[in-house]
Structures are given as C-alpha cells and as structure tokens.
Amino acid sequence: MYSMGILTAFGISFQKKTNLLYVLNGCINILAIATMSASQLVAAPGSDITLGCSFPHRDTDNIQNLIVNWQRGTTEVVHSYYHGKDQLDRQSLAYTGRTQLNPDxxxxxxxxxxxxxxxxxxxxxxxxAVSNEQGSFRGNIFLKVAACCVNSTTVPDPWIRWNLLLQLALQVLSVL
Incomplete structure (x- = not known):
C-alpha cells in the first residue's frame, strides 16, 4: 500500500494508507483514506488523564493556521483550538473547565x-482531528471509566477487592 503520511495518536503509530484504487481511461487515481483502529484507555473516576494525539508538522508551520478539534462521539465538542487560541464557545458543558491543550x-x-x-x-x-499546513489527520481513542463499588454497610471480601484490582491492571497493561 502507498503511504500518505504518519499520524501518531495515543502512543501508537498509524499510517494513512491507500484503500481504493481506480483505473479510469488509462489514468490511475489514488483515493487516500485514513485507516486506523481505536486505542483504548482505562481511567478511574476522579483521576486526571491525557488523551494523546500527535501529528506531522514542520518547525516553519504557522500555529495560526493550526486547527485542533477533540470530539466525543460524532457531535459532542470536547475542546477546539484555532486562530492561535482555545475556542470553547461550542464546548459541551460537561467539559467546561476540565480540558486543556498545551500551546507550546x-x-x-x-x-x-x-x-x-x-x-x-x-x-x-x-x-x-488536526488540520495544518501538512494536511488533515484524525485519530480515535476509546475511554473506559473504571467502575467503583462502594458498600457502606459491610467490608468487601479481600479476595474480591484484589481480583478487581488485578482485572483493572490487566486492562491497563493490554492497552500498552
């Protein structure tokens, strides 16, 4: 397959690859479609996490031309950045005051x-989703929020507590 560029998202490298090849009147036209699978991240309620995403760039790229958009699902805006600054007027209320990109x-x-x-x-x-002078790039990650079990009347069996911790640790290790 023909490599169109590399997007490193969430610690995993993905390549934009040609998926479709059309032959029309002796001319070869290549349609590039980004092919990538979603990564997975497990977080505990109340914790602070980083959803990783990196993209191809040059030191000469103008940050004023950079567009970054983080979404949850297909419509919920988590964080947007363009014109050289955060643009949070369309941010979902659920994320107000809880998200941050590092301009540097x-x-x-x-x-x-x-x-x-x-x-x-x-x-x-x-x-x-990132657009810059190098092109447009996209990456996905699935966030699982670990369930907590709270029982105010009895103390959980220690075996159950350790078993749940082991399961959570195995899920985290499987992502790495």
Whole structure:
C-alpha cells in the first residue's frame, strides 16, 4: 500500500494508507483514506488523564493556521483550538473547565488533551482531528471509566477487592 503520511495518536503509530484504487481511461487515481483502529484507555473516576494525539508538522508551520478539534462521539465538542487560541464557545458543558491543550506542545506536533476529574459520563470514543499546513489527520481513542463499588454497610471480601484490582491492571497493561 502507498503511504500518505504518519499520524501518531495515543502512543501508537498509524499510517494513512491507500484503500481504493481506480483505473479510469488509462489514468490511475489514488483515493487516500485514513485507516486506523481505536486505542483504548482505562481511567478511574476522579483521576486526571491525557488523551494523546500527535501529528506531522514542520518547525516553519504557522500555529495560526493550526486547527485542533477533540470530539466525543460524532457531535459532542470536547475542546477546539484555532486562530492561535482555545475556542470553547461550542464546548459541551460537561467539559467546561476540565480540558486543556498545551500551546507550546502544539508547535511540536503534540495535540494531546488533558482531562481533569474523569467522570463516569466521560466513557466513550474520542476523536482528535488536526488540520495544518501538512494536511488533515484524525485519530480515535476509546475511554473506559473504571467502575467503583462502594458498600457502606459491610467490608468487601479481600479476595474480591484484589481480583478487581488485578482485572483493572490487566486492562491497563493490554492497552500498552
């Protein structure tokens, strides 16, 4: 397959690859479609996490031309950046005051999003979409929020507690 560029998202490298090849009147036209699978991240409620996303860039790229959009699902805006600054007027109320991009890192091709105070409602698929002078790039990550069991009347069996911790640790290791 013909490689069109590389997008590193969430610590995993993905290549934009040609998926379709059309032959028309002796001319070969190549349609590039980004092919990538979603990564997975597990977080505990109340924790702070970083959803990683990096993109191809050059030191000469003008950050004023950079567009970064983080979404949850297909319509919920988590964080937007364009015209050289955060643009949060369309941000979902659920994320108000809980997200942050690092402008110095954006200059280096890093559009990782910090999410503070993870909530059960944050569970779902997130998309990082970046457009710059090098092109447009997209990556996905699925955030699982670990369930907590609280029982105020009895103390849980220690075996159950350790078993749940082991399961969570195995899920985290499987992502790495």
């Amino acid at each position: 890192e954006l200059k280096k091709g890093n559009a990782s999003l910090s999410l503070v105070g993870v909530q059960a409602s944050d569970h779902g698929e997130y998309t990082c």
